[in-house]
Amino acid sequence: xxxxxxxxxxxxxxxxxxxxxxxxxxxxxxxxxxxxxxxxxxxxxxxxxxxxxxxxxxxxxxxxxxxxxxxxxxxxxxxxxxxxxxxxxxxxxxxxxxxxxxxxxxxxxxxxxxxxxxxxxxxxxxxxxxxxxxxxxxxxxxxxxxxxxxxxxxxxxxxxxxxxxxxxxxxxxxxxxxxxxxxxxxxxxxxxxxxxxxxxxxxxxxxxxxxxxxxxxxxxxxxxxxxxxxxxxxxxxxxxxxxxxxxxxxxxxxxxxxxxxxxxxxxxxxxxxxxxxxxxxxxxxxxxxxxxxxxxxxxxxxxxxxxxxxxxxxxxxxxxxxxxxxxxxxxxxxxxxxxxxxxxxxxxxxxxxxxxxxxxxxxxxxxxxxxxxxxxxxxxxxxxxxxxxxxxxxxxxxxxxxxxxxxxxxxxxxxxxxx
Amino acid sequence: xxxxxxxxxxxxxxxxxxxxxxxxxxxxxxxxxxxxxxxxxxxxxxxxxxxxxxxxxxxxxxxxxxxxxxxxxxxxxxxxxxxxxxxxxxxxxxxxxxxxxxxxxxxxxxxxxxxxxxxxxxxxxxxxxxxxxxxxxxxxxxxxxxxxxxxxxxxxxxxxxxxxxxxxxxxxxxxxxxx
Numbered sequence: 001x002x003x004x005x006x007x008x009x010x011x012x013x014x015x016x017x018x019x020x021x022x023x024x025x026x027x028x029x030x031x032x033x034x035x036x037x038x039x040x041x042x043x044x045x046x047x048x049x050x051x052x053x054x055x056x057x058x059x060x061x062x063x064x065x066x067x068x069x070x071x072x073x074x075x076x077x078x079x080x081x082x083x084x085x086x087x088x089x090x091x092x093x094x095x096x097x098x099x100x101x102x103x104x105x106x107x108x109x110x111x112x113x114x115x116x117x118x119x120x121x122x123x124x125x126x127x128x129x130x131x132x133x134x135x136x137x138x139x140x141x142x143x144x145x146x147x148x149x150x151x152x153x154x155x156x157x158x159x160x161x162x163x164x165x166x167x168x169x170x171x172x173x174x175x176x177x178x179x180x181x182x183x184x185x186x187x188x189x190x191x192x193x194x195x196x197x198x199x200x201x202x203x204x205x206x207x208x209x210x211x212x213x214x215x216x217x218x219x220x221x222x223x224x225x226x227x228x229x230x231x232x233x234x235x236x237x238x239x240x241x242x243x244x245x246x247x248x249x250x251x252x253x254x255x256x257x258x259x260x261x262x263x264x265x266x267x268x269x270x271x272x273x274x275x276x277x278x279x280x281x282x283x284x285x286x287x288x289x290x291x292x293x294x295x296x297x298x299x300x301x302x303x304x305x306x307x308x309x310x311x312x313x314x315x316x317x318x319x320x321x322x323x324x325x326x327x328x329x330x331x332x333x334x335x336x337x338x339x340x341x342x343x344x345x346x347x348x349x350x351x352x353x354x355x356x357x358x359x360x361x362x363x364x365x366x367x368x369x370x371x372x373x374x375x376x377x378x379x380x381x382x383x384x385x386x387x388x389x390x391x392x393x394x395x396x397x398x399x400x401x402x403x404x405x406x407x408x409x410x411x412x413x414x415x416x417x418x419x
Numbered sequence: 420x421x422x423x424x425x426x427x428x429x430x431x432x433x434x435x436x437x438x439x440x441x442x443x444x445x446x447x448x449x450x451x452x453x454x455x456x457x458x459x460x461x462x463x464x465x466x467x468x469x470x471x472x473x474x475x476x477x478x479x480x481x482x483x484x485x486x487x488x489x490x491x492x493x494x495x496x497x498x499x500x501x502x503x504x505x506x507x508x509x510x511x512x513x514x515x516x517x518x519x520x521x522x523x524x525x526x527x528x529x530x531x532x533x534x535x536x537x538x539x540x541x542x543x544x545x546x547x548x549x550x551x552x553x554x555x556x557x558x559x560x561x562x563x564x565x566x567x568x569x570x571x572x573x574x575x576x577x578x579x580x581x582x583x584x585x586x587x588x589x590x591x592x593x594x595x596x597x598x
Contacts (some may be wrong), residue, residue: 022562035443039486042446047576064443072444121484121508137486137512139572146576151562185431186478190507219481221507274431361440361483382435382482384458 002157002254003224004192006246007132011115019156019255025115028131029057030144032119033100035064035357038076039138040119041083044145051087053148058089059109061100064357068094069364098329098355101125101213101297106238106331112227113244117144122297122379124220127212128205129235130227130245132192135216155192155221156255158183162199164263169413171307172207173299173377173397175199175260176214177268177278183258185276189219191255194248199262200225205234206303213298214379217275269375269410270395273383281400284410288320289373292405293386294398295326295353296360299377302332304398309341311402311417317349318408324366326353350405362387375410377401420539421498421519423470425547426463427532428456430476434483434509438491451487452494464495472538474530475502480509489513499538501545501556503527514563515572521545526554 001009005017012023030052032040037060044052052058060080065073077093084091090109097103101122110116112130116123119141126133136150144150160179180187193215200208208225215223225231227245235243266280294300294308305327317323325345327333333355336342345352351366359366360378367387368374374386374393381393394410403416436459438451445451456463473492479502480488489512492500499519513520519540526545530536534549543556559567569575 022560035440036485036487038444039446043573046573048580049576064440076444119484121482123484135484135508137484137489137508137515139486139515140511143572143576147579153560185481186504186506189478189504216482216508219478219506361435363440363443380433380435380482382433384439385435389458 002252003248017154019154021154024149026149028114029116031059032141034062034077036119036138037080040142043139043142049146052145055088060084061092063099066094099297102328108238111243121216124215124223125213127222127224128208134222158188158191159194159254159257161259162197163261169267169399172210174268176211177270180218180276181278186219193220193223195225206301267400272392281412287410289375291374292323292401293359293376296378298379299398300328305336305341308398308402309344312348313344315406317405320408323350323405325350329355375401422537423472425474425530425534426471428475431478433481434485434488437488448490448494451491455491455495467496469496470498472536473500477503479505481506484508486512489518493518501526517571521556523554523556
């Protein structure tokens with residue numbers, strides 16, 4: 001069996017499962033946010049439910065429209081806060097939270113071998129920890145909150161093998177943008193990705209989270225990594241319960257295996273209006289833009305802020321552009337403060353925001369206007385994603401975005417920081 | 420049986436296009452429906468007649484998990500979606516709220532904007548009355564057929580929670596995880 005099949009079989013109480021089979025799987029964590037949670041609560045009540053299946057396994061994280069941007073979002077959070085209080089479930093509010101996909105791994109709430117379902121498409125992020133994690137809609141989440149299990153069609157697995165080692169200024173974001181462009185935005189629809197190879201072993205946890213996070217942009221149901229010493233080190237002071245480490249069998253059956261040699265891969269830039277439309281940064285150089293965003297569940301990790309700060313230290317954001325930095329969680333915000341990263345950003349002329357999804361879905365804290373162009377470390381450059389449908393969004397890694405913010409045009413980080 | 424005019428869209432219609440995230444706090448389907456497709460097809464909601472059928476390309480509904488996407492489509496008065504293929508989360512969401520989806524590349528290819536369609540949901544048969552052609556959609560797996568027959572996931576959940584309504588609980592055993 002593949003890694004995904006092993007985890008699903010264990011949660012379906014079966015010795016083995018086959019792709020295409022429908023199984024009922026027990027879930028270790030059910031998550032929702034202020035973006036989709038209210039509808040889940042309404043469906044919960046419509047089902048006639050009185051109690052969640054296990055208050056310790058249900059978590060609500062306020063991240064999309066917080067600190068509340070308007071009356072409606074304030075009232076949504078208020079209703080969710082009351083639901084959480086009534087049910088005794090875990091609730092993370094403004095000032096004690098962060099972007100859900102950064103927060104849950106940090107708090108040790110998702111562990112290797114888990115099945116986690118969340119009311120957000122980027123729930124697949126937790127695959128970096130060797131968990132089977134997938135996004136669902138509000139009604140599915142309501143059902144899982146009530147019953148503690150959900151139905152799944154066992155996905156075929158697509159094995160991705162990355163040969164070589166990433167060059168300077170190349171990280172998880174570049175590998176995943178390249179992958180999505182190669183296999184297509186529906187190249188893995190309904191499938192589970194399994195990330196393997198020399199390059200993957202070399203990647204830091206933050207880069208693995210970035211890659212797993214964007215599995216959905218290729219249509220995948222989940223994107224999984226094997227547990228290794230880096231995973232264990234990350235979990236060292238975070239995990240507060242035992243976890244199971246699964247690995248794919250040597251004779252596991254994959255729908256397809258795709259191999260890449262990434263040793264000469266350039267930093268990637270995804271052009272409008274698709275994450276599957278990326279090219280090497282050399283083919284984007286010189287493009288002018290108005291706003292730069294560094295943050296999100298994709299690239300709001302500590303390693304991302306360090307990479308951006310390495311570029312921005314002692315430099316200034318170009319006067320023609322504005323730059324917004326959004327740390328992924330309170331823990332990262334604090335650590336960035338201790339390391340002096342926030343000071344570097346502020347001195348460079350960037351706006352530093354409290355953790356929030358904010359600008360990524362065009363919700364608040366940095367929406368873009370008609371005719372504007374934005375370069376961003378986020379995950380989607382769909383039409384209208386960050387605000388006006390007449391804006392253009394380019395996606396890149398944090399070093400490319402920071403260097404471009406200094407240059408006032410898209411550049412290779414080496415152009416600004418030297419080799 | 421559903422009948423309506425075809426409202427045609429291309430490939431990779433994402434959920435930000437179907438309903439922008441800024442409406443995430445709206446739960447009234449009619450209000451959501453008024454903003455359906457507003458970024459990529461301004462005025463779409465005004466032009467829809469109740470019962471119309473969206474005909475999309477491949478990967479319809481990709482992107483965010485927002486369930487307000489199928490709600491917005493329903494709220495706009497659309498009675499079903501035919502597409503070459505659907506993105507996974509959107510597919511589940513639509514089934515869960517009883518918005519009929521039919522996967523049929525031939526029907527998507529063989530239909531133009533404004534064509535008159537008639538769909539037999541039980542048989543999965545799509546008839547293009549304007550062109551005198553008939554297409555067969557991929558059948559729902561048995562499991563999903565049951566969910567649809569129950570009227571969606573909320574109704575399914577209600578029946579599981581209320582043993583008094585037991586006569587409709589056809590999958591009691593297999594719905595209980597064994598592990």
